[in-house]
Amino acid sequence: MSSTPTDARLMDGSGLARRLVEETAARAADLTRRTGTPPCLATVLVGEDPASVTYVRMKRARCEKAGIRSRHVELPATTTTAEVVATLEGLSNDPEVHGILLQHPVGPGIDERAAFEAIAPEKDVDGVTFSSFATMSFGLPGFVxxxxxxxxxxxxxxxxxxxxxxxxxxxxxxxxxxxxxxxxxxxxxxxxxxxxxxxxxxxxxxxxxxxxxxxxxxxxxxxxxxxxxxxxxxxxxxxxxxxxxxxxxxxxxxxxxxxxxxxxGPMTIAVLLAQTVDAAERQLA
Amino acid sequence: MSSTPTDARLMDGSGLARRLVEETAARAADLTRRTGTPPCLATVLVGEDPASVTYVRMKRARCEKAGIRSRHVELPATTTTAEVVATLEGLSNDPEVHGILLQHPVGPGIDERAAFEAIAPEKDVDGVTFSSFATMSFGLPGFVxxxxxxxxxxxxxxxxxxxxxxxxxxxxxxxxxxxxxxxxxxxxxxxxxxxxxxxxxxxxxxxxxxxxxxxxxxxxxxxxxxxxxxxxxxxxxxxxxxxxxxxxxxxxxxxxxxxxxxxxGPMTIAVLLAQTVDAAERQLA
Known part of the structure; x- marks a missing residue:
């Protein structure tokens, strides 16, 4: 990387993400203290794609460090769309789960869109549903x-x-x-x-x-x-x-x-954690 | 309007809309013959705004001419959001209704977005729901x-x-x-x-x-x-x-x-009629 006095100023995503995670962890701790319930992110992994396995593990580790519980659901690669949908609907209706992450791409043979749409918008902390796309587009409150x-x-x-x-x-x-x-x-x-x-x-x-x-x-x-x-x-x-x-x-x-x-890069997980605590704050209010 | 040999070619929306309505009417007639049920558009009007009253009347007249039944619901301007939502949910669940049009703007005091979202996507022939916006945006099948x-x-x-x-x-x-x-x-x-x-x-x-x-x-x-x-x-x-x-x-x-x-201009109602018959075809299939 060249560096002269006329070079651009760097936008430090690592530093910003670290501050956001710290602030999120403080909110998570406060929420847990006030309600007795820690924020909880459900992570759903279909199949055993090594990159996906790694990503989910990393996200769960980051949750734990920030005081966010995670509930992990692993489904075999042979799972049908209907089964994935049923799992996500179950998590959507589970009051102990505040946010839902479906690790994607979910792999061949599964209708990813049908799976996404089974996530309740108020738990869509990864911002993948039609509803979240529309609220983003219209500048309305919602997850991004x-x-x-x-x-x-x-x-x-x-x-x-x-x-x-x-x-x-x-x-x-x-x-x-x-x-x-x-x-x-x-x-x-x-x-x-x-x-x-x-x-x-x-x-x-x-x-x-x-x-x-x-x-x-x-x-x-x-x-x-x-x-x-x-x-x-x-x-x-x-x-x-x-x-x-x-x-x-x-x-x-x-x-x-x-x-x-x-x-x-570092901002992505930081926003996921922040939105999980947002979701928990609203659901536990 | 000036007109010289170098002028632009005009795009004749009136003619195109007329042909689309004719084709839609033929499809409506065919569907009615095959299933015994004519396509049905529910129109919902809240309040008595003169322009809205005129628009809804025009749309219903155009439906009738095309062999599409319309079921009209008028709600007083004092209707609450919850009542509008309940009306639209009722129509969404009514198997005799294939498409739903909420005339908008619905006027002050009503949460228009909540009302739109009470329309089932498969009956959203006016293309106003979050789901329709997202399917349009992603190039997926759906109403526009x-x-x-x-x-x-x-x-x-x-x-x-x-x-x-x-x-x-x-x-x-x-x-x-x-x-x-x-x-x-x-x-x-x-x-x-x-x-x-x-x-x-x-x-x-x-x-x-x-x-x-x-x-x-x-x-x-x-x-x-x-x-x-x-x-x-x-x-x-x-x-x-x-x-x-x-x-x-x-x-x-x-x-x-x-x-x-x-x-x-003329294309708008023509597309509404066409999408109503699309919806009816799918629901009566």
Whole structure:
């Protein structure tokens, strides 16, 4: 990483995530003291995909450290959609569970959307349901997708007000690009969605006062396309700890930039924990 | 309206809507013949707002002409949210009702969103629920907001493929601008949302290969900002039959343009009728 006096200021997601987790742990402790019940996140894992196993284990460990109980449900890879749905409906109706995380992708043979929709919106702390997508889109109260939610917190922490700015989101996945754009729109940015069919990506990226890269291709966005002074948020996380933005060239043009790792990444779990305590606070009130 | 050989080709929404209604009526008749049950749209009107009364009456008359039964429910302006919700839940559970239209805005004192969410997604032929917004956004099967749905049908009828084009949507309402942008994105356009906070609207509009004006301000978009050859869809409908686009100047620059009236407007009810028969076909299958 080159570093000259004109380089962008780094957006420290690790530090912000740590502070958010500390604040969340304090809220969890307070809630437990007041109600006698600790916040509880149910984690549901279907199959034995090694990456998914690792992710769930990490999330549960982070919960425990923050004073959030977790209840883990493992289902074999042969589970049917109906069985996954029944499990999630059961957790949705269980008053001892405040938040629900279905580790995804759930793998072949299961209708992931049907599974997501079996999660009660008031427990959808991972922000995957249709209802959560719509409330995000309309700027209404509700849970957000954790990574876009983390991006908005990063922008807020660094004093970036999206209102009136041109925001360009590269990528349009259901849990990252689409909701990130909708949240920026709800905060009054002029939002452009780019993706694999975009005819002139460079031209679109050059318009961005705020760029969110969420495309999943290593070093795909080049520094020469970054508008000088732009806020560059790299939500990519490719093998070898490489983002979607070519950091070394982007850092010399951007005004603010998230590093990879240590930028958007750490925010995702922090938002998951924060939303779990939000859910518990509401349900135990 | 000036008219020279270089003027834009008009997109005839009246003609397209007429053909769609004819096709819908034929499907309604066929369904009635096969099942003994005509499609049925429930219309719910809260209060006595004269414009709303007129709209509902018009929709019911159009249903009748197309062989769609309508069941009308009138509630006094003093109705509570809980009562509106109960009415809509009742209709959602009534097997004789296939589609539900809540005339909106529902007026002060009622939580419109709570009312919308009481409509079962499979009967949401007006495309107002969170679920419908999300399915539109993700390009999944489901009912669409009628006006954006009409816009997409107009584009298709005139051979406009949004894929790879820059689409600019001016306006971001929950039933028009936002879903229009999401539907264009699902069809692989590069989509930009503009609105009242957009800093340089002219610059954004000039990028548009496809422009959707849905802002509700008469002649707000000027011809000088239209990219030569662009497809201009005017979803505005302001007092005096005036659109959001300054037609006389835009028609000399656009490649295709919707007139007002006779462009987007007639498509809205046509899509409502078509979706009602879609719903009935599925429920009576």
């Amino acid at each position: 997708s954790c990574t876009p939610g983390g991006i908005m917190r990063l922008l807020d922490a660094y004093g970036v007000d999206p209102a009136g700015k041109r925001a360009v989101v590269v990528g349009r996945s259901a849990i990252l690009g689409k909701p990130a754009g909708m949240m920026l729109l709800a905060r009054n940015a002029t939002v452009t969605y780019c993706h694999s069919h975009t005819a002139d990506l460079s031209a679109a990226v050059r318009e961005a006062d705020i760029l969110v890269a969420a495309v999943g291709r290593p070093r795909f966005i080049k520094g020469e396309d970054i508008k000088p002074g732009a806020v560059v948020v790299d939500a990519g996380y490719n093998p070898g700890n490489v983002g979607d933005v070519d950091f070394d060239t982007a850092v010399t043009r951007a005004g603010l930039i998230t590093p990879v790792p240590g930028g958007v | 907001s009628c006006t954006p749905g009409g816009i997409m049908r107009l584009l298709d009828a005139y051979g406009v493929d949004p894929a790879g084009k820059r689409a600019v949507v001016v306006g971001r309402s929950a039933i028009l601008g936002k879903p229009a942008g999401m539907m264009l994105l699902a069809r692989n356009a590069t989509v930009t949302y503009c609105h009242s906070h957009t800093a340089d609207l002219s610059a954004a509009v000039r990028e548009a290969d496809i422009l959707v004006a849905a802002v509700g301000r008469p002649r707000f978009i000027k011809g000088e900002d239209i990219k030569p050859g662009a497809v201009v869809v005017d979803a505005g409908y302001n007092p005096g039959n005036v659109g959001d686009v300054d037609f006389d100047t835009a028609v000399t620059r656009a490649g295709l343009i919707t007139p007002v009236p006779g462009g987007v």
